[in-house]
Amino acid sequence: MPRASRKDSILEAALACFSEHGVEATTIEMIRDRSGASIGSLYHHFGNKERILAALYVAGTEAYHGFLQDAWQHVDGAQSAVETLVGSYIDWVGQNPDWARFLLHCRGRVEAGEQGDTLRQHNREHFLWIERQLKMYREQGLLRELPRDVFTALLIGPTQDYMRHWLAGRVQTPLEQCRPLLAQAAWMVVKT
Amino acid sequence: MPRASRKDSILEAALACFSEHGVEATTIEMIRDRSGASIGSLYHHFGNKERILAALYVAGTEAYHGFLQDAWQHVDGAQSAVETLVGSYIDWVGQNPDWARFLLHCRGRVEAGEQGDTLRQHNREHFLWIERQLKMYREQGLLRELPRDVFTALLIGPTQDYMRHWLAGRVQTPLEQCRPLLAQAAWMVVKT
DNA sequence: TTTAATTCTAGAAAAATATTCTATTTGTGA
DNA sequence: TCACAAATAGAATATTTTTCTAGAATTAAA
Numbered sequence: 001m002p003r004a005s006r007k008d009s010i011l012e013a014a015l016a017c018f019s020e021h022g023v024e025a026t027t028i029e030m031i032r033d034r035s036g037a038s039i040g041s042l043y044h045h046f047g048n049k050e051r052i053l054a055a056l057y058v059a060g061t062e063a064y065h066g067f068l069q070d071a072w073q074h075v076d077g078a079q080s081a082v083e084t085l086v087g088s089y090i091d092w093v094g095q096n097p098d099w100a101r102f103l104l105h106c107r108g109r110v111e112a113g114e115q116g117d118t119l120r121q122h123n124r125e126h127f128l129w130i131e132r133q134l135k136m137y138r139e140q141g142l143l144r145e146l147p148r149d150v151f152t153a154l155l156i157g158p159t160q161d162y163m164r165h166w167l168a169g170r171v172q173t174p175l176e177q178c179r180p181l182l183a184q185a186a187w188m189v190v191k192t
Numbered sequence: 193m194p195r196a197s198r199k200d201s202i203l204e205a206a207l208a209c210f211s212e213h214g215v216e217a218t219t220i221e222m223i224r225d226r227s228g229a230s231i232g233s234l235y236h237h238f239g240n241k242e243r244i245l246a247a248l249y250v251a252g253t254e255a256y257h258g259f260l261q262d263a264w265q266h267v268d269g270a271q272s273a274v275e276t277l278v279g280s281y282i283d284w285v286g287q288n289p290d291w292a293r294f295l296l297h298c299r300g301r302v303e304a305g306e307q308g309d310t311l312r313q314h315n316r317e318h319f320l321w322i323e324r325q326l327k328m329y330r331e332q333g334l335l336r337e338l339p340r341d342v343f344t345a346l347l348i349g350p351t352q353d354y355m356r357h358w359l360a361g362r363v364q365t366p367l368e369q370c371r372p373l374l375a376q377a378a379w380m381v382v383k384t
Numbered sequence: 385t386t387t388a389a390t391t392c393t394a395g396a397a398a399a400a401t402a403t404t405c406t407a408t409t410t411g412t413g414a
Numbered sequence: 415t416c417a418c419a420a421a422t423a424g425a426a427t428a429t430t431t432t433t434c435t436a437g438a439a440t441t442a443a444a
Contacts (some may be wrong), residue, residue: 173342
């Protein structure tokens with residue numbers, strides 16, 4: 001296996017800087033110092049600061065999507081599917097707080113930027129993947145008939161909200177305790 | 193009534209620029225041009241760019257809190273309270289999309305900045321106000337006993353999630369149609 | 385293995401942006 | 415009217431981002 005490419009080491013350094021100082025406060029120079037790359041190298045690989053953000057964003061969402069799809073192996077039934085959607089989100093954010101903070105913080109910014117379309121395409125595909133997974137349960141009448149966007153909001157909204165507060169250090173209830181509550185509530189509100 | 197002060201006109205111009213070009217892309221110069229103020233005046237009133245954001249953020253949250261407290265006049269019973277929390281959020285965001293986009297986009301940034309404590313204090317007070325309003329219903333046993341942070345996430349999480357997507361133009365279901373669905377779901381998941 | 389082409393790296397130079405500073409003007413109370 | 419503070423202006427400075435030119439490393443073809 002090839003060791004981390006220069007490109008990757010720049011991304012890694014960028015995430016570390018963002019976590020440490022916040023996205024707005026980190027300068028190209030800080031990323032240069034931390035990664036050991038030169039300005040020229042940095043701009044060769046990414047072109048500008050915004051595209052560093054975008055690349056990092058895509059890498060993060062892909063990591064999360066992969067995590068979810070791995071967890072999906074053990075899904076067995078509609079309730080288990082809902083529980084996995086909620087639980088995987090909690091687990092991944094819990095295990096990767098720096099990534100998660102970055103993704104939550106920069107979503108709007110990256111979507112508004114030039115890579116917005118790419119990103120939206122990515123997300124749409126992930127969404128469709130979930131749709132395919134739930135199709136069967138829907139056809140069996142196990143899930144409420146709701147506009148798709150409302151369904152999604154009901155299912156994952158509370159969890160996203162909770163984890164956003166957790167990342168900001170605004171909540172005390174330990175994750176292990178919330179997990180079943182949130183999973184159960186999601187199921188309650190989404191089942192027929 | 194005094195007409196808009198220079199300070200206010202700067203804030204107004206800033207919000208307009210942010211809505212039009214995004215927060216990251218607007219420069220001090222753009223705000224200067226749009227507001228008609230000079231650089232000196234701008235820095236006299238706010239000190240730096242970050243503090244313009246913070247002031248705008250505080251103004252926005254205050255507007256929303258006021259809106260909610262007005263709507264609270266008509267609350268009558270626990271279900272009505274839940275419905276008002278959800279409905280007011282939808283209404284305010286629907287009527288003030290620029291404000292809402294800005295608030296959602298910048299929360300993390302402002303909280304991480306020097307005004308973070310002030311802001312957190314503000315939010316805590318608002319949160320406590322809601323707590324006081326719900327206390328009675330809680331004592332009557334009408335609301336589920338849950339860790340407070342989980343309760344909040346269940347109540348408002350789906351709505352916040354939905355409105356975030358609405359602001360980004362990612363959903364089609366009209367707000368009038370979602371409103372009762374979200375309110376009803378919130379009540380379902382939060383009532384005893 | 386040499387050559388040519390391409391990719392990558394480097395850092396100085398330029399451009400864009402944010403902030404400070406000094407001077408003037410405006411308003412306000414004694 | 416005078417003294418003083420608050421507000422405004424824009425030039426000067428500092429910081430940060432981006433571009434540009436040149437050289438080093440790598441790859442592929444001959």
